[in-house]
Amino acid sequence: MKSAAEYLAPHVFEARRPRRELQPVVAYPAAVQAIEQALADAEKYKYLLMRALRRHADEAAPARPMTAASRSFFAESETPVLPLYPAAERAAA
Secondary structure, three states, X not given: OOOHHHHHHHHEEEEEOOOOOEEEEEOHHHHHHHHXXXXXXXXXXXXXXXXXXXXXXXXXXXXXXXXXXXXXXXOOOOOOOOOOOOHHHHHHO
């Protein structure tokens, strides 16, 4: 990734203030353009970093065997399911 000076380098020119030596100057539109370019590069690097982190996490995670908790919710269970209310109350409702 570039440093801040590298983004501004093409936009810098030198100007002389009255009775002083030359000083580096950056015009406002050039500074805004350099900042926009830096932000675009930061987004690109963020995307690449997140993708690398996800890939590393996938590779580092051990393969887990299928447990009872990870099986389908609708799979047959060994525990009988009983109605919450007796049949007489369900018929009256």
